[in-house]
Amino acid sequence: MKVCVVGQGGREHAFATTLGRTAEVVVTPGNPGIPASTGTPPTEIDADLYVIGPEGPLADGLADRLRADGRLVFGPGADGAALEGSKAWMKEVVSAAGVPTAxxxxxxxxxxxxxxxxxxxxxxxxxxxxxxxxxxxxxxxxxxxxxxxxxxxxxxxxxxxxxxxxxxxxxxxEGLRGPEVSLFALCDGRRAVLLPTAVRDHKRIGDGDTGPNTGGMGCVSPLADVDRAACKELAAMAFEPTLAELTQRGVDYRGVLYAGFMLTPAGPRLLEFNVRFGDPEAQVTLPRIENDLAGLLASAAAGELTDEVVVSDDAMVCVVCAAAGYPVAPRTGDVIEGLQRAREVPGVTVLCAGVAEVDGRASPGGTLVTGGGRVVNVCGRGADVATARDRAYEAVRCISWPGMTYRTDIAAAETLLVAGDR
CATH class of the missing domain: 3.30.1490.20 (ATP-grasp fold, A domain)
Structure with a gap:
C-alpha cells in the first residue's frame, strides 16, 4: 500500500515512521527532516490512501476534494471538520448529544x-x-x-x-479545575474505536505550567491516574453519542476524533473535540500502536472498521525543543547541532517539525536550521514513564542551537504516581 501523508510537522513525521513499518509513505509538503517529503500537491500524488494531518486542510475541504476524485481518505470532510473549525458549533453538537461539558x-x-x-x-x-x-x-x-x-x-x-x-x-x-487528559478514537462513519491509552499534554511555555499557551511543549502516555477502564468510560461518555449526533445531522465522519477532558471533582467534563491527531500527542501514541496502522486507517476511510486498536503498554515521553522567541516571535535560521547524537540514545526517536535547510537548499552533511516555533520533538520510550523520561531528556541534552528552549518538567508528575492497570 502507498500512503500519502499531508502535513509538515512532527505529527506527520510520526505518521511517516509508523506507517512506514508496513507501507510505502510519501509526505507532502513535509520538511527537510522527513526523508519521504515531496513538494508535490496531494491531488497530484497517486496513492492508495491519503492521511490528512493538520486541521487547516480538513476545514478547507481537502478530504472532500480527494474523495470527489475517487480517493480513499482518512480525515473528515469540511462538515465534520467544523467540530474544530467552529468551537461554537462543537459545543452545540456535544450539548445536543448529551455529553457533559462546561x-x-x-x-x-x-x-x-x-x-x-x-x-x-x-x-x-x-x-x-x-x-x-x-x-x-x-x-x-x-x-x-x-x-x-x-x-x-x-x-x-x-x-x-x-x-x-x-x-x-x-x-x-465556565472555568473548571482538575487534571486534563486526551483520548483518541478512529471513526468510520458508523463506529468509534478507542485507542485505549490516555495522553497528557503540557501547553504552557514554562516549567510549572507558567507563561502563555503554545501548540504543546511535550506530553506523556500512558497515565497512571487514567487506566484502561477509565479510558473506556470516557469514550462511552463522549465518542459514541457525538458520532451518533453527527450521523443524525448527515455528517459521514471518517477520521480521528480527539477529545480533551478535564477530570473535575464533579466528574469528567469534555473540554473540546479536535478532528485530527494532536501534536505532540500523536508522537507518543502512534508508535505504540501494534496493529498495521495503514490497514486500520484504510478500513476507517472505507467505512469498514472492524478491528480493535492494540496499543503497547510501553510508556513514551515527548519533549518539544522550541526556537528562541517562541511562541510570540520564533527566531529562524539558527543551526541545529547534535541531532544524530540524540538519535543514538537507546529508546529515542527524534522527529523534525519546524526545521529548514540552510539558505533554503540542501547543505553538505544535511545541516538543518530552525524554521519554525516548535523545532524538534524528542521522544523517549521505555517500560515505564521514568525510564522513557530519562531517555528523552538525555537525548535533549545532545541537541543545541542558539536560544533553544524546552521545559524541564515534562512528565515529572507522572513519575511520582504509581501506575495502575493500563
Whole structure:
C-alpha cells in the first residue's frame, strides 16, 4: 500500500515512521527532516490512501476534494471538520448529544454582542476561559484567574487584534479545575474505536505550567491516574453519542476524533473535540500502536472498521525543543547541532517539525536550521514513564542551537504516581 501523508510537522513525521513499518509513505509538503517529503500537491500524488494531518486542510475541504476524485481518505470532510473549525458549533453538537461539558455562551463582534460578552464574564468565577471559535493553531484559548485580563482578551479577540477573523466569534466557558487528559478514537462513519491509552499534554511555555499557551511543549502516555477502564468510560461518555449526533445531522465522519477532558471533582467534563491527531500527542501514541496502522486507517476511510486498536503498554515521553522567541516571535535560521547524537540514545526517536535547510537548499552533511516555533520533538520510550523520561531528556541534552528552549518538567508528575492497570 502507498500512503500519502499531508502535513509538515512532527505529527506527520510520526505518521511517516509508523506507517512506514508496513507501507510505502510519501509526505507532502513535509520538511527537510522527513526523508519521504515531496513538494508535490496531494491531488497530484497517486496513492492508495491519503492521511490528512493538520486541521487547516480538513476545514478547507481537502478530504472532500480527494474523495470527489475517487480517493480513499482518512480525515473528515469540511462538515465534520467544523467540530474544530467552529468551537461554537462543537459545543452545540456535544450539548445536543448529551455529553457533559462546561457551561458556555457564544458571542460575535457586533456591538451588542460585544457588550453582552463582558456582562457574561461578570457572572462567572475564576478561572475565566475565553476561546476563539475559529482555528488558531492551538493558541486561541486564554485561561486566567484575573477578570481584567479576561475582559482585555475578549476585546482583543472580538476586534480582530488577536486572531483576525478566527477570533471575531468567541466561546466563553465556565472555568473548571482538575487534571486534563486526551483520548483518541478512529471513526468510520458508523463506529468509534478507542485507542485505549490516555495522553497528557503540557501547553504552557514554562516549567510549572507558567507563561502563555503554545501548540504543546511535550506530553506523556500512558497515565497512571487514567487506566484502561477509565479510558473506556470516557469514550462511552463522549465518542459514541457525538458520532451518533453527527450521523443524525448527515455528517459521514471518517477520521480521528480527539477529545480533551478535564477530570473535575464533579466528574469528567469534555473540554473540546479536535478532528485530527494532536501534536505532540500523536508522537507518543502512534508508535505504540501494534496493529498495521495503514490497514486500520484504510478500513476507517472505507467505512469498514472492524478491528480493535492494540496499543503497547510501553510508556513514551515527548519533549518539544522550541526556537528562541517562541511562541510570540520564533527566531529562524539558527543551526541545529547534535541531532544524530540524540538519535543514538537507546529508546529515542527524534522527529523534525519546524526545521529548514540552510539558505533554503540542501547543505553538505544535511545541516538543518530552525524554521519554525516548535523545532524538534524528542521522544523517549521505555517500560515505564521514568525510564522513557530519562531517555528523552538525555537525548535533549545532545541537541543545541542558539536560544533553544524546552521545559524541564515534562512528565515529572507522572513519575511520582504509581501506575495502575493500563
Amino acid at each position: 457551561a458556555y455562551a457564544t458571542f460575535n463582534d457586533e456591538p451588542e454582542q460585544h457588550r453582552a460578552a463582558h456582562a457574561y464574564l461578570e457572572t462567572l468565577y475564576p478561572p475565566y476561559v475565553i476561546k476563539t471559535s475559529g482555528l488558531a493553531a492551538g493558541k486561541g484559548v486564554l485561561v486566567t484567574e484575573e477578570l481584567a485580563e479576561a475582559h482585555a482578551d475578549v476585546d482583543a479577540k472580538l476586534d480582530g487584534t488577536a486572531f483576525g477573523d478566527a477570533g471575531r466569534r468567541i466561546v466563553i466557558e
